[in-house]
Amino acid sequence: MTMRYLLWGIIMLMLLCFAGFGGWLLSLPTGAPASEAPQVPQAERQAMLEALRPPEGRRPVVAVIGINDATETTDYLVPTGILRRADVADVLLVSTDPGPVRLYPALQVEADQTMATFDAEHPDGADYVIVPAMSRDDDPQVLGWLRAQAGRGARIIAVCAGAKALGATGLLDNRRATTHWYYLRDLLQRSPGINYVPDRRMVSDGAVTTTTGISASMPMMLTLIEAIAGRQKAEEVATGLGVPSWDARHLSAAFGITRRFAATVLANRLAFWDSEEFVLQIKDGVDEVSLALAADAWSRTYRSSVEIQSVSGEAVVSANGIRILPDPDRAHEGQDLPSVEGPPARVLDQTLEDIASRYGRPTAHVVAMQLEYPWAKGGP
Template sequence: MSKSAFLSGGVALIILSIAGFGGWLFSLPPATVAAEAPPVPQQEGDAMLASLKPKRERPLVAVIGINDATETTDYLMPTGILRRADVADVMMLATGPGPVQLYPALKVEPDATIAAFDAAHPEGAGYVIVPAMSRDDDPAAIAWLRSQAEKGATIIGICAGAKVVAAAGLLDGKRATTHWYYLGEMLRRSPTVRYVADRRMVADGSVTTTTGITASMPMMLTLIEAIAGRDKAEAVAHDLGLEQWDARHASGAFRLTRPFATTVLASSVAFWNREELGVRLEPDMDEVSLALIADAWSRTYRSSASTFAASSETVESRNGVRVIPDQSGTNWPEGVRVSTFPHSKPADALDRTLDAITARYGERTTEVVAMQLEYPRR
């Protein structure tokens, strides 16, 4: 997987376009389906909360990443949401020393390596959150996941992180879900996984998986509810800009369509029409908003988001995420600088970013971004 989770897919689309473009393109659905998200039975929701109940009064949560390519929002949004809730101790880990390069944007300093974590916490984590990674079978990540599962950790695969969980053998014979784009691949590699449609999150025993990138928001609120109760989860949801959340999802609305493919192809071919947009890092900025905004702008196939600050020193977010600027000592030109909407709640900041993408590139590009994020737009 390259800088964007879908750049490799875009290259594949271009190759396909050269070899029989017309037939392949017109074999795709002409539009997305206006699917309705079915209700989730109360007993299913109760069972998920029961499976996520903590084993310790104040649990320890480990968010694991590989250093060279871990998905931006999958890594930062769980960290930011859980830390603002203050119901657990949360550590961002890396398989090796040094920073974690996130994709499609941002670079951060982890709190520790997995080796340092193991030395400090030989009993293991209460929860391990697994983002999408550029390699599903990274040996260090796989071995560490297995060891944490053996110690009793609850494993939560975010988005295509479910493929990493599956590669570790932790989804064998279990019910699960993942990002729509990678579902077929996961089932081919792990044929005993039982896919569950129309759910943003699926729990089976000590393993929970989610659909696309933005599903980590309702997933973390559900985890907060399991740890600290509904009132606490509702307070954090309000702080995020969400008035309701649950496991409902219309899976049929997310798939590869003709408009998606043609928009990606047109933007990929017009490589000269791509721009680098600046995101100014500010101390105490909201890391959830930052992740969503940088992620969205870097998935347009028309732009990439780069961070800048007054110096090369790390900039610490509101909840202790240390972000390394891509550039320092420069003031990005106003016309190619994007807002982080500092006075908006994170969910609202994402919606406003999608509106800004529409204004800059058009609605079809925004639909491509929302489809990659697997975001049911409000």
């Protein structure tokens, strides 16, 4: 008798939970408003370029900082790959400690230097510091290092939720800023002095620049290249990336938790028995930007994960000198994904189409929403 009452109690509790979730789901908007991103005044665009101009008379030094145990894949690799292919600055992957840098949701790489080594070799500091999203926004090593770099005159660029770490340093206080839509409320609660600017993929205020979600690293780096080396150089790099334009236009209202988004995530999570593991086979010379975007996207479906393997079984050196470490060999248990050849922006679009073909367009929409990527075919 006691067991029967216990089972009924569990069932009733589950029903109440589902009822509560259903009410929350119905309270969500059905989709984003049908409108276009507002134009950005030319004066605002020019002011951003001026804020990002490098010191004259020397080649700029760019440090891309990350913590070893969990730094966002695209935020860490895309800025490095784009700036290195442009060859307009010395670009260094920097880590808090020695050893590999584990990226999320996929990939593992070797940094060029630790913060201590960088400081010893560049006592005057970096000209630019790029701050990706990291699993911990309060790492004391990172916060202290960012304050020190800013004190030496570095321009700080926070990509995506990297703004939360920057906010924790106090460097965003009383400044205009933006961040990934999902972390905006948290950022403003922690740093209430920030003046949030909607409808911009990137915002500069003095020596500090912030961006919206993960995919904003592409237009942000093209803007930085334009500030350093001019419009023509930026156009050359953009052509190679497959990016037709890179201004700050953005429709913030198009990104958020909608009813379709939440229902798709729930359905994909409940289908855990049908989850898949894919293998990406890479070799020396792989385009690190395309690789990061594809691996990131496939890892955000709530249906699949990505394992990285190299043809040789050893570390792979990417097209722009990033050492990528393969995951432990599991005898290729997963299915092979197509190679990531081609301009990175087109690789991302094709990856979203492949995800849509395999899991349905709502899942591809969920991925694009997480990347804060204005995917034309992603629907509302």
